[in-house]
Amino acid sequence: MTDETTRHELSARFDSTGIEAPVYARWLERGGFHVDAANVAAPYVIAIPPPNVTAALHMGHGLNNTIQDVLVRFQRMRGRDAVWIPGTDHAGIATQNVVERDMAKEGLTRHDVGRDRFVDRVWEWVDRYGSTIIEQLKTMGCSCDWERTRFTLDEGLSRAVREVFVRLYAKGLIYRGNYIINWCPRCLTALSNEEAEHQEIQGKLYHIRYPLADAEGEYVVVATTRPETMLGDTAVAVHPEDERNRNLVGREVELPLVGRRIEVIADEHVDPEFGSGFVKVTPAHDPNDFEIGLRHDLERVDIMNGDATIGDEAPSAYRGLDRFEARKRVLEDLESLGLLVEVEDHEHSVGHCYRCGTAVEPRLSLQWFVRMKPLAEPALEAYRDGRLRFHPERFGNTYEYWMTSVRDWCISRQLWWGHRIPVWYCQECDGMIVTLDDPSACTTCGGAVEQDPDVLDTWFSSWLWPFSTLGWPADTPDMEALYPTHTLSTAPEILFFWVARMVMAGLEFTGDLPFTDVLLHGTVRDVQGRRMSKSLGNGIDPLEVVRRFGADAMRFTLVSSAALGTDLQLDHEDLDSSFRVGRNFANKMWNAVRFGLGYLTEDDLQTVPTDTRLELTDRWILARFAATAAAVTDALERFRLHDAAETTYQFVWGEFCDWYLELVKARLRGDRGEESRSAAGATLAFVLDGWLRLLHPIMPFITEEMYCHLPGRNDEDSLLHGPWAAADLEQLAAADAESAVTGLQEIVGAVRNLRSDYGIDPSKRVGVMVARAPASVAAAVADELEGLLRLGRMSSLEIVGSIPAGEPGAHAVLRSGAEVFLPLAGIVDIEKERDRIRSEIERLESLLEGSRRRLEDPRFVEQAPAEVVKREREKSRSCEERLSLLVEKRAVFGSG
RNA sequence: GGGGCCUUAGCUCAGCUGGCUAGAGCGCUACGUUGACAUCGUAGAGGUCACUGGUUCGAGUCCAGUAGGCCCCACCA
Numbered sequence: 010m011t012d013e014t015t016r017h018e019l020s021a022r023f024d025s026t027g028i029e030a031p032v033y034a035r036w037l038e039r040g041g042f043h044v045d046a047a048n049v050a051a052p053y054v055i056a057i058p059p060p061n062v063t064a065a066l067h068m069g070h071g072l073n074n075t076i077q078d079v080l081v082r083f084q085r086m087r088g089r090d091a092v093w094i095p096g097t098d099h100a101g102i103a104t105q106n107v108v109e110r111d112m113a114k115e116g117l118t119r120h121d122v123g124r125d126r127f128v129d130r131v132w133e134w135v136d137r138y139g140s141t142i143i144e145q146l147k148t149m150g151c152s153c154d155w156e157r158t159r160f161t162l163d164e165g166l167s168r169a170v171r172e173v174f175v176r177l178y179a180k181g182l183i184y185r186g187n188y189i190i191n192w193c194p195r196c197l198t199a200l201s202n203e204e205a206e207h208q209e210i211q212g213k214l215y216h217i218r219y220p221l222a223d224a225e226g227e228y229v230v231v232a233t234t235r236p237e238t239m240l241g242d243t244a245v246a247v248h249p250e251d252e253r254n255r256n257l258v259g260r261e262v263e264l265p266l267v268g269r270r271i272e273v274i275a276d277e278h279v280d281p282e283f284g285s286g287f288v289k290v291t292p293a294h295d296p297n298d299f300e301i302g303l304r305h306d307l308e309r310v311d312i313m314n315g316d317a318t319i320g321d322e323a324p325s326a327y328r329g330l331d332r333f334e335a336r337k338r339v340l341e342d343l344e345s346l347g348l349l350v351e352v353e354d355h356e357h358s359v360g361h362c363y364r365c366g367t368a369v370e371p372r373l374s375l376q377w378f379v380r381m382k383p384l385a386e387p388a389l390e391a392y393r394d395g396r397l398r399f400h401p402e403r404f405g406n407t408y409e410y411w412m413t414s415v416r417d418w419c420i421s422r423q424l425w426w427g428h429r430i431p432v433w434y435c436q437e438c439d440g441m442i443v444t445l446d447d448p449s450a451c452t453t454c455g456g457a458v459e460q461d462p463d464v465l466d467t468w469f470s471s472w473l474w475p476f477s478t479l480g481w482p483a484d485t486p487d488m489e490a491l492y493p494t495h496t497l498s499t500a501p502e503i504l505f506f507w508v509a510r511m512v513m514a515g516l517e518f519t520g521d522l523p524f525t526d527v528l529l530h531g532t533v534r535d536v537q538g539r540r541m542s543k544s545l546g547n548g549i550d551p552l553e554v555v556r557r558f559g560a561d562a563m564r565f566t567l568v569s570s571a572a573l574g575t576d577l578q579l580d581h582e583d584l585d586s587s588f589r590v591g592r593n594f595a596n597k598m599w600n601a602v603r604f605g606l607g608y609l610t611e612d613d614l615q616t617v618p619t620d621t622r623l624e625l626t627d628r629w630i631l632a633r634f635a636a637t638a639a640a641v642t643d644a645l646e647r648f649r650l651h652d653a654a655e656t657t658y659q660f661v662w663g664e665f666c667d668w669y670l671e672l673v674k675a676r677l678r679g680d681r682g683e684e685s686r687s688a689a690g691a692t693l694a695f696v697l698d699g700w701l702r703l704l705h706p707i708m709p710f711i712t713e714e715m716y717c718h719l720p721g722r723n724d725e726d727s728l729l730h731g732p733w734a735a736a737d738l739e740q741l742a743a744a745d746a747e748s749a750v751t752g753l754q755e756i757v758g759a760v761r762n763l764r765s766d767y768g769i770d771p772s773k774r775v776g777v778m779v780a781r782a783p784a785s786v787a788a789a790v791a792d793e794l795e796g797l798l799r800l801g802r803m804s805s806l807e808i809v810g811s812i813p814a815g816e817p818g819a820h821a822v823l824r825s826g827a828e829v830f831l832p833l834a835g836i837v838d839i840e841k842e843r844d845r846i847r848s849e850i851e852r853l854e855s856l857l858e859g860s861r862r863r864l865e866d867p868r869f870v871e872q873a874p875a876e877v878v879k880r881e882r883e884k885s886r887s888c889e890e891r892l893s894l895l896v897e898k899r900a901v902f903g904s905g
Numbered sequence: 906g907g908g909g910c911c912u913u914a915g916c917u918c919a920g921c922u923g924g925c926u927a928g929a930g931c932g933c934u935a936c937g938u939u940g941a942c943a944u945c946g947u948a949g950a951g952g953u954c955a956c957u958g959g960u961u962c963g964a965g966u967c968c969a970g971u972a973g974g975c976c977c978c979a980c981c982a
Contacts, residue, residue: 021942189980207979214982233982280981288982296980358979371980403909407977410908414978501977536917538975569930570918574910576975578917589944590930596944604941647921655919655929670941758948765948771937799939802947824926856926863924868962877924877963884926 019606019718023599025559029710033147036713041729042152044090046486053089054494055081056475056524057153058507059161061100062135063107066145068533068541068579069500071551072571075564075707076498076530076650078151082706083645085152086731092491094478095146095153097139099162101467102196102364105426108134124425131426145552150560150709152729157487159478161470162428169477170428170470171445173518178443182380183420185432189296190419192372193362194317194332198423199376201466202416203506205360205369214355215340216284218348219245222261222270229254229262229273230350232284234357235294236343237336240267240323241312244290246301249275254286265348266339267324276301293373309373317370332370377421377430377463384513385412391522397512400528400648401574404501411505418510420466427464434459472510475523482518493521496648498528528648531576538578547581554588561708562591568707569654594658595711598704601666602715605697608677611721613690614698619740620691622684624676625792627692628746630669633660634696635738641703642734650707657703665696668754672796680795694719702734745785752786752825753793759821759829760801766845767819767836774804775831780812781894782827820846820898822891843899850895857888 036042044052055077060070077093085091108131109119119127139160146153159166177183191205192198215236221227229245242264247254258275271290278301279288292302293311302309312323317332326342327335343349360369389412391397392405399405421430433442437456442448451458470477475494479487493515499508508527515523534540535547542548554563566588570577579587618627637660644652675681676689698719705712705728716728760777769775779790787808790797797806812820818832819842863869863881870878 019941022944023942231982235982278981283981290982295982297982298980300980355982357982406909410978504977532976572919573921575918580917586931593942593944597942600942600945602941607941649921651919652921659929666942667946674941761947762949765936768936771939771947802939852926859926863963866962870962872962873924880924888926 019599019603021600021603023559023596023711025555025561025595025710028714029148029150029555029560032710032713033150035724036152036727036729037155039727041727042093042154043156044092044154046490049090049490051089052491052495053081053084053091054094054491055092055496055498056094056478056494057096058497058499058503059096059098059159059471059474060142061103062097062139062142062160063100063104064097064142066142066149066551068549068551068567070142070146071149071554071563072530072533072567072577073498073500074146074149074151075567076528076571077496078149078564078709079568079645079650079653079706080496080498080648081152082709082729083733085729086702086705086733088731088733092157093151093153094157094159094491094494095143095151095155096157096159096474096478097142097161098467098471099135099160099427101422101424101427101464102198104131104135105424106196106364108426119425127425148552148555148560150564152709157478161467161474161477165480165483166470166473166477167428169473169481170465171431172482173469173473173514174431174465175443175445176518177379182383183377184380185375185377187373187375188378188419189294189299189371189373190376191360191369192315192374193365193367194315194370195365195367196362196424197315199372199374199419199421200362200369201419201468203468204363204466206363207358207360209356210359212355212357212359214284214353215349216351216353217265217289217343218350219262219265219287219289220348221257222263224260229257229287230285231287231289233289234355235336236339237319237327237332238291238294238312239264239289239339240319240327240335241291241293241310242267242271242289243269243292243302243308243310244271244305245273246276246279246288246290247273247286248279248281249277251279251281251286254281265346266326266342274301274305274307276304294371296371299373311373313370313372315372376419377432377461379418379420381415381417381513384517385415387516388412388509388512391512391516396525397522398526400526403574404504404527404529407501407504408509411509415509418466420469421461421463422466423462424464427467428470430461430463430465432461434461468506468510471507472514473518475511475515476519492519492523494524496526496528497524498530500532501529504529526648529574531571531574534576534578536578536580536582538576541579541581549579549581549584549587554584557584558588558592559595559710561595561711562588564591565594565654565658565708566591568650569658570651572651573649594662595708597662597666598708598711598715601661601670602697602701602718604670605693606718606720609690609694609720613687613694614719614721615691615695618688618691618695620688622688623692624685624688625746625749625789626669626672626796627688628741628743629750630665630696631692631741632743632747633664634699635741638699638703638734638738645706653703654707657700657707661700661704665700668750669693669696671800672793674799675795699734702728702731748825749785749789752783752823752827753789753797755823755825756782756786756790756806756827756829757797757801759823760803760831763819763821763829763831764802766841767831767833767838769836771802774798774802776805776807777801777803778807778809778812778830778832780809780828780830782808783825786825786827815901820895822849822894824887824891826887826890828894846895846899850892850899853888853892853895857885857892860885860888 081091081093191200193200212234214232214234216230216232218228218230245262257273260273261270264271278297290298290301292298292307293309310322312320314320319327319330319335362369392408433448435451435456435458438454440451440453442452448458476492479492481488511523515521637656640656641653673689676685679686701712701716713728717724717726790808812828812830816832817834817837818830821829860881
């Protein structure tokens, strides 16, 4: 689109359709996102939080990936070798569930087809749907280095997983043991502590009588929220110092419904104040009881099957019942025996499977664990000594707390989809082999070996992501050039699951922090403040938003609504209200550029325009641009993307479009001669080009498209690699131009205000007088007269020595000290004018009073910074001046 | 039971190291087809910055407490 005709045929309304795809295709064709490890001088690397391979894009992805793209594009434009590593996660439970559900439609379970065929089927699924989200990221404009796309089950990454398992095992940091773990009876697998989500449940506390075995009529009362577990009780405990009850220690009770005799023991865990002071002890079904059992060498009676039905260790009457069914039955039976003493409401929290929502069952089972303490120490140290930073900072507390109270990590999962645990058991002797390469026989006795059937927790591969994606454990050029990475952007809810563990893994296996800055973004919510979710049906499909409003509009809206550390609300029922801001802004940009293109020539586009030809407004907008560029750069460096968006928006719309374009129109048309036209053209082109750069990280498509339309440029050009903003922007500072133009804006503002107050027909041009304007403002008025006349709908704007006394008209006294007068013979309303002046006097008086009070306080003058005192004096003086003028005016209108 | 966050215009929220005559977008009211833009322009109304106390020359901003809302963590049955 380089020829003249096309250029001038840009439609008045910006339509993202038909622009985004070709622009993205151009970037890809040129390999614009790829960086060769051999050529890396100043790396900037982000590893994407790999979405689940079966996931479809939602707004959370929209936000997070926009943030990452902004950061990557910003650094790429600044000349860094920016690499954004994309990929997906095999997401063990989630993916297995999806495929199982799919199979269920055919009436099949995974057990019907067997392990190998099931895994094949998941792979087919992944091959078919696995690239969906990657394609969606492209639609959003994400500038990932697609040549580096990885999947956690790739051969290389799987190798890394094995390497880590073997290393940790050799170091004694991985062990296998029988412990109480969180078990999901629906997914039929162990879960880690993090995967059990605690929810407050409005439950009951049941008080049950356990008769003493050899004393008719005597009993103890235990309290429990899960009465069905009594079938597995193997003791009753009291606190060793419980005065009331410790005399019973050593006696036996007869477990109702079961008949087993169990001992009363003394254990510190019991809170003598709670309930009756007796605790039923079920070592196989409660983590605390398990610990008690260890201390007292209690029997562990496991009464439940994996699917949470009652098992063979329980009395036959209950076998086969689901746990909740069994609870009901147990309660009924206790009730009929007169042993259920009391039922009270009791709120408590119960773990739920983070994938399917089923209430987790604490279950005794043989699992693999990672010892976390030794890994946590260096990870904590890295945070404490400031090498690892969180944005917002407060998440450091959360991280620190988790690291100091971290518990061992259960990593084995009874699933089929995932990395198989690299452990083999000998079928002949008790040999166990933990090895990188599949063994063919037992290394001790030569017997046949069989691999552990379990797979590893998904997060056991995710925690290696920042380096496994770069080829670790091999010493690859990518590892050499691109590791460690720099920024990690993610949602706070996976701080423990993922972020904390990556830090541990990075330090343990590579000796480096995997990244230095962790950006935790907010949550996308609906208008009621609820999280967006499939089940609530309140989600927003980013692709629909892109289709209707454009990717840039979506990205701008997301970035500008998400201040660092805060959640953002979007209306899923009214996408228009949610994304209008971004769409309108894109349209504004489009039209501003469209306007510029009507006047600019190739010669206008040059380096920083600093010639003496520059006029006041040129110097003003250049100064404003320099300030904006500095603020935006600073904001992006500090991860304050919202500020960057806000600042540019205000500059482009509120200063560039509202004032500069308006003031410069006549000059661009050549009304003031070629010298003036070319100064305006050069300035316009420079500033336009400049803010396109500033906005490119946030709105890559429209900025690229517009950039290529600028005179002398074509599709071969690109903003992708910057430069970010021209060097030497400091030289553009022009405090004098800034204050002069502010003075002009005030005058126009006052005229518009007066017109509006007096209801003057917008089509009627008025003559205006200005007195007492500072010299610089007066000069500026003369320079920019025609523009000002148009903006204020004035027929004339005269600089006068003083406003003629007694003439009927409207007055305004400005902050610059200038006085604006609008003669209104026959129109002016004396009463109204008097009121206007009076209220202005009142306002200024109260302002002045406050200011004086401050200045009269010697402590303020002595202790406040000189700059503040100076400003206060100026404010005071300006108020006084304006007041005295207004008082004079009032005299003219009578004191009323 | 611990820890954290929030409470600023009708709505959604900015306001980072205390100096504010408290901002933005949307909405509202009035007016407007001004040759880039009605996805626009102009003006306006609208706020005791939750409450109470403290620190300070000065507090929306810091500290303590109160009230309301939210989140994270947690093996008291």
